[in-house]
Amino acid sequence: MTAVAIRPEKLKDAIAAVLGAKARQITVALEEVTVVVAAADYRDAMQLLRDSEACRFEQLIDLCGVDYSSYADKVHEGARYGVVSHLLSVSLNQRVRVKVFCPDDDFPVVASVSDLWNSANWYEREAFDLFGIVFDGHNDLRRILTDYGFIGHPFRKDFPLSGHVEMRYDTERRRVVYEPVSIEPREITPRIIREDKYGGLH
Template sequence: MSTSFQQENLAKALYSVLADKLSSLQAQNGELTIVVHADDICTVSETLRDNPVLGFDTLIDLCGIDYSTYGDTLSAKNSLRGKRFAAIYHLLSVNLNHRLRVRVLAENNDIPVIDSVTEIWPAANWFEREAFDLYGIVFSGHPDLRRILTDYGFIGNPFRKDFPLTGYVEMRYDAEQKRVIYQPVSIEPREITPHVIREEHYGDSES
């Protein structure tokens, strides 16, 4: 069975099974991406896992994303314009040998909240904690939602587009206190633009 034929069959099955819960479906670079509303993620996830035609038994990855600098690239016809944060789910059906990407945008840009899918795919546990840590996405119903990569007492979410490259604090060892301390970052923010000089006809093939 060709990849394109298998993808076409999967797309038809998704339209048929998910019906009105499917906001959009896109085929690009040999992969399918569907968009579902945040309120429907748990219901859709259960269907994707349990429906025998779909059979997505494995969550390969889950990551956060900040769309704040993407402009209007998200389709306006699906009422997704203006949404800043999303969770992206990468699913695999081991038995049926097909993959799917699911995009869920949080409704609130100030406090992004998406329901946890840990009860559906337990592997989501650490992935959701990572997205919470780096993007500040709150996964409602997660059994132990706390930071996983940043240090204790870390302020902010370092993968957000508005987080400064230098951060807000720095740490150093204080000889008098004999311990590591935090202090305001001492590096002044600056924009570094590399200056590149090319020789004339650089890269041209020799005749």
């Protein structure tokens, strides 16, 4: 039998009681609870959210990196990189979003939670690959989507849309080769066709 989900405000209070000073901010918006924790408290806070009786978040269902350098068309004040996780309690039928910001923009690092939830393993590798966020304590932190020789992190907002290199299979060398990008970046404006009586309008 599924537990009845508690109201977001009650969940907010329960999480505040469990995390104490480790919670920098707890908000409710659109019936969803979001907790912000400091990088220094991140791993301990996540373990409390998993193990405490009031929370019991047994599952980590998502984890991703975020580049806040030009977030929502605004200039972001504060740390550039963050990690956002979504936790689910099946036993208590409740969810929470956890945000942590990397203190150093030049070398973004937060603790790994892959030993708390196995599902974090590949998510953290993806955030490392695409954003360059290092997860301290991860036992196999390597690229997962780009090639081993790939340079840079393609989801960073300053990474060029065309990339730095292109790859192709060279039949003479019988291997994949990397070369500088040969295409010129250009803007494509869609062609708009207007009909006098389109949709029955006159």
